[in-house]
Amino acid sequence: xxxxxxxxxxxxxxxxxxxxxxxxxxxxxxxxxxxxxxxxxxxxxxxxxxxxxxxxxxxxxxxxxxxxxxxxxxxxxxxxxxxxxxxxxxxxxxxxxxxxxxxxxxxxxxxxxxxxxxxxxxxxxxxxxxxxxxxxxxxxxxxxxxxxxxxxxxxxxxxxxxxxxxxxxxxxxxxxxxxxxxxxxxxxxxxxxxxxxxxxxxxxxxxxxxxxxxxxxxxxxxxxxxxxxxxxxxxxxxxxxxxxxxxxxxxxxxxxxxxxxxxxxxxxxxxxxxxxxxxxxxxxxxxxxxxxxxxxxxxxxxxxxxxxxxxxxxxxxxxxxxxxxxxxxxxxxxxxxxxxxxxxxxxxxxxxxxxxxxxxxxxxxxxxxxxxxxxxxxxxxxxxxxxxxxxxxxxxxxxxxxxxxxxxxxxxxxxxxxxxxxxxxxxxxxxxxxxxxxxxxxxxxxxxxxxxxxxxxxxxxxxxxxxxxxxxxxxxxxxxxxxxxxxxxxxxxxxxxxxxxxxx
Numbered sequence: 001x002x003x004x005x006x007x008x009x010x011x012x013x014x015x016x017x018x019x020x021x022x023x024x025x026x027x028x029x030x031x032x033x034x035x036x037x038x039x040x041x042x043x044x045x046x047x048x049x050x051x052x053x054x055x056x057x058x059x060x061x062x063x064x065x066x067x068x069x070x071x072x073x074x075x076x077x078x079x080x081x082x083x084x085x086x087x088x089x090x091x092x093x094x095x096x097x098x099x100x101x102x103x104x105x106x107x108x109x110x111x112x113x114x115x116x117x118x119x120x121x122x123x124x125x126x127x128x129x130x131x132x133x134x135x136x137x138x139x140x141x142x143x144x145x146x147x148x149x150x151x152x153x154x155x156x157x158x159x160x161x162x163x164x165x166x167x168x169x170x171x172x173x174x175x176x177x178x179x180x181x182x183x184x185x186x187x188x189x190x191x192x193x194x195x196x197x198x199x200x201x202x203x204x205x206x207x208x209x210x211x212x213x214x215x216x217x218x219x220x221x222x223x224x225x226x227x228x229x230x231x232x233x234x235x236x237x238x239x240x241x242x243x244x245x246x247x248x249x250x251x252x253x254x255x256x257x258x259x260x261x262x263x264x265x266x267x268x269x270x271x272x273x274x275x276x277x278x279x280x281x282x283x284x285x286x287x288x289x290x291x292x293x294x295x296x297x298x299x300x301x302x303x304x305x306x307x308x309x310x311x312x313x314x315x316x317x318x319x320x321x322x323x324x325x326x327x328x329x330x331x332x333x334x335x336x337x338x339x340x341x342x343x344x345x346x347x348x349x350x351x352x353x354x355x356x357x358x359x360x361x362x363x364x365x366x367x368x369x370x371x372x373x374x375x376x377x378x379x380x381x382x383x384x385x386x387x388x389x390x391x392x393x394x395x396x397x398x399x400x401x402x403x404x405x406x407x408x409x410x411x412x413x414x415x416x417x418x419x420x421x422x423x424x425x426x427x428x429x430x431x432x433x434x435x436x437x438x439x440x441x442x443x444x445x446x447x448x449x450x451x452x453x454x455x456x457x458x459x460x461x462x463x464x465x466x467x468x469x470x471x472x473x474x475x476x477x478x479x480x481x482x483x484x485x486x487x488x489x490x491x492x493x494x495x496x497x498x499x500x501x502x503x504x
Contacts, residue, residue, distance in 0.1 A: 035077030053172035068134020123222035137197030141450030149383035165201035194394030226291035234316035254352020339409035346451030396474035435464025
C-alpha cells in the first residue's frame, strides 16, 4: 500500500522553549532588531489568523505580523509585541475565475510569486527587484519596481484584499474588501494601497487584476512581462572621481529624468538605479535595464548610459547582459554579506538634487575616515506611476521623477549609535532648509512608507512642523484615520508609524 502524505494543517504555536523560536524571531533582515514575543504563531488559513487575533485581543497580548522580514525599522519586533504571526505558510498563488483575478497568499515572497504567475499564466505583477521580499507589507506600502514606469505601482493592480480585523468587542472577523466603489468595504481596500503594514488588521490574501483588463482570460488579467531583459552596468572607480565628476554624474542623471519626454514610448521600459556608494565601496554604479525586445533597445540604453556619463573625465567600465525575464527576477540584489545592520531613510524627488545638495553628498560619501557603507540610490520613477490620481490609492506622490533611498550598513553592534547618527546628520543637512525632512514642495514630496523612518516622528530630527504622517500620506491621512476608527477602533494593530484613530 503506498505511503500517505499528510501535510501540516494545524497552526503551530511556538514559545521560547521551542528550538524553532530563535529561527522565527531572528528572521528580520536588519539584525539590529530581535523580538521577544511570548509566542509565535504560524497560521495556515485565514481562519487560523482569525482565531489567533481573537485570542490575542482577549488576552491583551499585542499582535504583530511578519511577512518576508525585510522591515527596515523596529515595527514588528517592538518590545510590546506579545504575539507574533508569521505568515510564511500563507504562500499560495492561484487563478480565481470568479473574481477574474489572481489570488496570492499574503506570506508569499516576490520571487516565487513571479515564477508561479509567469510559468503558469505568462503574466506578472509590477513588483520589486528583490525576490525575498514578502508581499504582505510590501503591497500595503504601495510597492514599486522595475516595471513601474510601464505599468504603475503594484497597488494600481490590486483588485481585492482579505483582512482579519478586530471589532470593538474584541472578536476578530474576516472581511474581503475590493476596488469596486460600490463595495461597502471599499474604504478598507483603499487603506491597503499605501499606508504600510500593521495598521488595520492582518492581510491574509491579495487579489490582483489590472484595472484596464477587459477579458476574463487568465492571460489578459495582468501585464505580460518582457521576454528578455537587457541589463547594463556602468561603474566609475571612486579613486578616479573628483567632486566635479561626481557632481556631473548626479546632475546628468537628474536632468535626464527631468527632461525626458514621457509621451515617447522609446524609454517606457527603462528602469535604472544610480548607486552613489561610500568611497569604501570603491565604485559608483549605474544599473539600467530595458525590454530587450524593444526596437533599438541596445542603442537607446547605451545612449542613456552615455548621457549620464557625459562630461565625466573617466570612462566607466560597462558590462551588458541579456537575461530571460524570469531569470532576471530571481537574482538576489540585496546580499550584503556580514553588513546586516542598517539605518534607512527615503525621499521623493520632484526635481534633481541641486549643486549644493550634490556637494553635500560628495563630502559625506568621499570621507575616507568613515568605515560604514553608506549609499544614496536614485531610482527611475514617474511615467505610468504618475498617470494615477493621488487620491485613487493611499500613495499620494504621483508627480515625482526620482525616488531616493538613503541607507548605511555595518556589522558591529557596538557601533550602532555612530552609524545611525552619521546617516541622521546627512539627512538633516540635506533637507536643512525644510526642517531636516523632505517636506512636499517644488523639490521634494515627502517619503515612502516602505522606507519607514521613526526619526520623521521625532521632533529632534523633524523640526519642519509637518507631522510624519503628512510626509508619507499627505492629504490622504484624514481618510486613513476614518478607516482606522471604523475597522480597528481598539487600536489593536499599532506600531511607531501606524495610523492612529482621530482621538489618539
